Amino acid sequence: MVDLNLIIGGPQGGGVESAGQVVVKAIVLKGFNVLGTREYHSNIMGAHSYYHVRFSDGIVRALRLPVESIVALDAESVLTHINDLSERGFLVYDIDTLSQDATRIASMEPSLRRRLRNTFNSLGLNPTVANAIKILEEKGVKTIGLPLKDLLKKVSAEIGAPIASIAKTVNVIGIASSLYMLGFEPEYISKALELQFGNRPKILKPNITAASIAIEYIESNYGKRPILQDGPHKGKRRMITSGNEIVAMAKIIGGLSFETFYPITPASDEAFHIEENKYIEVEGVERDSIDKLSIVVLQTEDEISAINMAIGAALTGSRAATSTSGPGFSLMNEAISMAVEAEVPILISLWMRAGPSTGIATREGQQDLLHSIFSGHGDTPKIVIASGDHIEAFYDTLKAMNWAEEFQTPVIHLLDKYLASTITVLDEPEIDPSIVDIRRGKRVESPGDNYKRYEITEDGLSPMAPLGSTTMIVSSLEHDEYGFASEDPIDREEMMKKRIRKFETIAKSIPESEKLVLHGDIDARITIISFGSTKQAILGAIEELEKRGIKVNFLQFRILSPFPSSSALDVLSRSERIISVESNAMGQLSLLVRAHTGVNIEYSIRKLNARPLYDIDIVYGVERIIKDNVKSVVVSSGS
Amino acid sequence: MSLASRGSLKLSGKASCASCWNWLPHVHYPFIGYCSIWRVTTFDDYYCLNYEPVSVSGDRFYWCSTCKLRLTRDDAIIHWNGNHRIFRAAYVDPDVREELYEG
Numbered sequence: 101m102v103d104l105n106l107i108i109g110g111p112q113g114g115g116v117e118s119a120g121q122v123v124v125k126a127i128v129l130k131g132f133n134v135l136g137t138r139e140y141h142s143n144i145m146g147a148h149s150y151y152h153v154r155f156s157d158g159i160v161r162a163l164r165l166p167v168e169s170i171v172a173l174d175a176e177s178v179l180t181h182i183n184d185l186s187e188r189g190f191l192v193y194d195i196d197t198l199s200q201d202a203t204r205i206a207s208m209e210p211s212l213r214r215r216l217r218n219t220f221n222s223l224g225l226n227p228t229v230a231n232a233i234k235i236l237e238e239k240g241v242k243t244i245g246l247p248l249k250d251l252l253k254k255v256s257a258e259i260g261a262p263i264a265s266i267a268k269t270v271n272v273i274g275i276a277s278s279l280y281m282l283g284f285e286p287e288y289i290s291k292a293l294e295l296q297f298g299n300r301p302k303i304l305k306p307n308i309t310a311a312s313i314a315i316e317y318i319e320s321n322y323g324k325r326p327i328l329q330d331g332p333h334k335g336k337r338r339m340i341t342s343g344n345e346i347v348a349m350a351k352i353i354g355g356l357s358f359e360t361f362y363p364i365t366p367a368s369d370e371a372f373h374i375e376e377n378k379y380i381e382v383e384g385v386e387r388d389s390i391d392k393l394s395i396v397v398l399q400t401e402d403e404i405s406a407i408n409m410a411i412g413a414a415l416t417g418s419r420a421a422t423s424t425s426g427p428g429f430s431l432m433n434e435a436i437s438m439a440v441e442a443e444v445p446i447l448i449s450l451w452m453r454a455g456p457s458t459g460i461a462t463r464e465g466q467q468d469l470l471h472s473i474f475s476g477h478g479d480t481p482k483i484v485i486a487s488g489d490h491i492e493a494f495y496d497t498l499k500a501m502n503w504a505e506e507f508q509t510p511v512i513h514l515l516d517k518y519l520a521s522t523i524t525v526l527d528e529p530e531i532d533p534s535i536v537d538i539r540r541g542k543r544v545e546s547p548g549d550n551y552k553r554y555e556i557t558e559d560g561l562s563p564m565a566p567l568g569s570t571t572m573i574v575s576s577l578e579h580d581e582y583g584f585a586s587e588d589p590i591d592r593e594e595m596m597k598k599r600i601r602k603f604e605t606i607a608k609s610i611p612e613s614e615k616l617v618l619h620g621d622i623d624a625r626i627t628i629i630s631f632g633s634t635k636q637a638i639l640g641a642i643e644e645l646e647k648r649g650i651k652v653n654f655l656q657f658r659i660l661s662p663f664p665s666s667s668a669l670d671v672l673s674r675s676e677r678i679i680s681v682e683s684n685a686m687g688q689l690s691l692l693v694r695a696h697t698g699v700n701i702e703y704s705i706r707k708l709n710a711r712p713l714y715d716i717d718i719v720y721g722v723e724r725i726i727k728d729n730v731k732s733v734v735v736s737s738g739s
Numbered sequence: 740m741s742l743a744s745r746g747s748l749k750l751s752g753k754a755s756c757a758s759c760w761n762w763l764p765h766v767h768y769p770f771i772g773y774c775s776i777w778r779v780t781t782f783d784d785y786y787c788l789n790y791e792p793v794s795v796s797g798d799r800f801y802w803c804s805t806c807k808l809r810l811t812r813d814d815a816i817i818h819w820n821g822n823h824r825i826f827r828a829a830y831v832d833p834d835v836r837e838e839l840y841e842g
Contacts, residue, residue: 110767111766111767113766113767114767114768146766146767146807174767196770204805206803206805206806206807206808207807248770249770249782252771252782253782263771263779263780263781263782266771267765267768267771267780267832268832268834270768
């Protein structure tokens with residue numbers, strides 16, 4: 101069984117991202133399943149960032165610490181990840197960093213510097229890379245010092261390219277060394293580099309040379325490495341995708357015609373991906389017409405404008421969406437209220453990140469659940485759906501666009517930073533767009549003169565005509581059936597009842613099986629509840645807990661509004677101990693469950709440090725709850 | 740143009756690019772840098788006849804590669820006295836944007 105983790109660390113902007121992507125590609129070519137995520141600082145450039153990859157011949161549900169390999173492209177990476185390395189692991193570092201001292205690394209967080217200084221001082225050492233190496237070696241870790249500058253000179257001499265090009269190969273020297281140590285044949289590294297830089301020969305050549313020089317160095321200094329057996333998926337046609345990309349793909353396939361955004365982490369990459377791929381070939385359509393069929397992707401001046409433009413587009417009959425993160429979503433609140441009042445179909449992809457406020461802009465958090473449900477002033481019922489992984493994110497996007505139009509309502513699709521920046525590999529059958537038909541609800545293309553945009557109906561849904569097809573009024577004001585502003589008490593009451601009836605129709609129309617999913621044995625005495633991207637880590641933890649003789653099931657909430665109260669109560673009433681797992685401090689899901697079912701969730705596992713939730717975090721938390729009978733466990737892993 | 744063809748660039752001891760006023764160290768990997776005279780990227784142990792030692796005197800901005808910070812003259816003097824590596828400016832690889840994300 102192969103199950104390995106590695107980290108590539110370095111300065112933000114110093115090649116960590118592309119190094120991580122090359123590693124993921126090499127792993128997929130070798131036939132393994134993989135998960136890789138980037139952790140980066142919000143200062144844009146220079147601060148420490150790292151790429152964490154786990155690969156296996158089995159299912160890879162979550163990242164795991166400690167790791168078997170760390171590639172440290174600078175001194176900060178050695179010191180930051182000193183506790184993340186397994187005793188069986190190895191560290192690849194630059195020998196020129198040996199004298200560097202944590203107290204003099206300006207880009208390092210002062211708190212981390214202080215912690216390192218205290219730890220090293222307690223051992224009678226200064227916090228230098230040389231001492232870190234000493235500590236690691238005493239633990240049994242293998243350390244591989246690369247003469248990075250000399251190796252770069254060798255690359256330069258071999259290909260005669262300007263040193264500016266050679267500078268870009270520092271990361272590749274690191275990862276080639278690590279992959280070779282792990283048992284990857286050089287050809288997988290070269291093929292991965294070709295996939296990454298194939299269309300840029302001036303970059304590809306120095307990188308391939310750098311990889312072979314690095315491997316040559318490792319071989320001559322540490323001996324030839326045993327080959328890692330190929331994984332079970334070698335040679336298969338597979339898809340490597342991030343969360344941002346798969347949501348973008350679903351929007352393209354699902355017939356989106358208008359997407360707005362204002363740049364914000366971790367949402368923007370979704371809109372960029374749509375824009376890069378908006379021209380798709382359609383059978384039977386001339387190439388000249390393709391432009392007319394493409395998607396309009398618009399970067400607006402702010403999020404208020406983004407949502408209002410999307411609302412405008414939706415009213416004209418376009419399938420419209422916007423994507424944002426917590427701070428941008430705050431700005432969208434007034435318009436969400438208007439979309440409920442005016443019954444506008446719009447999808448809002450909400451990529452949560454660590455708040456409150458700007459918080460830690462580039463890190464993980466699940467703190468916008470209540471914000472999304474209660475967004476907008478007045479009574480503003482809406483659909484809120486949360487995706488647990490890449491596959492769910494794909495299908496949920498398709499469904500969310502349908503629901504927005506079928507029920508003429510805002511739909512908020514909850515995603516987060518972890519999903520956004522996590523890369524996985526999928527088999528083609530796992531992504532089948534034909535499973536979800538495009539449904540646009542009750543629409544009238546040629547309404548008569550007496551068209552009532554807000555006609556009172558039994559199910560609360562009025563046939564929708566696009567703006568411009570006849571005379572109609574759409575505004576934020578309360579209105580009569582035609583849309584004309586009205587403060588008449590009967591009109592008001594009827595419209596309030598209509599909107600609530602519509603919400604009841606939504607609740608009845610969406611099958612319970614899509615609202616929540618019970619994973620594991622229904623008779624397990626312990627139930628974990630959660631929502632969103634914690635799913636796979638929880639499933640991984642359940643497998644591990646079962647091996648340790650602890651049976652746990654998992655109730656995953658998929659639709660948070662309308663809330664699946666009775667189905668949830670059915671499951672929760674069977675359980676002896678319910679534990680909520682959430683990356684927020686308030687226990688937002690627990691509050692929601694209590695409000696809708698009356699069930700008080702007594703136990704919780706929380707991750708508050710804005711780092712991804714690992715399966716081992718949950719295993720640790722559940723064991724502490726059982727053995728120490730604590731009510732709440734805060735897990736703190738991650739660098 | 741390759742370095743070899745420029746003739747006078749050669750490896751040396753202390754009076755190298757690493758302490759030359761005309762040399763801008765790479766923002767992340769300071770053993771590589773950009774020579775503003777030759778207009779090429781070099782390693783920090785290269786040397787040429789245009790060598791001019793770094794000095795902190797004029798009223799301008801400086802770059803501390805130890806701290807990765809841009810400094811005013813007064814701050815640069817403090818860093819200089821603390822044995823930090825001070826330069827005229829830093830070299831930012833134009834492809835660095837490929838690795839960065841919006842905030």
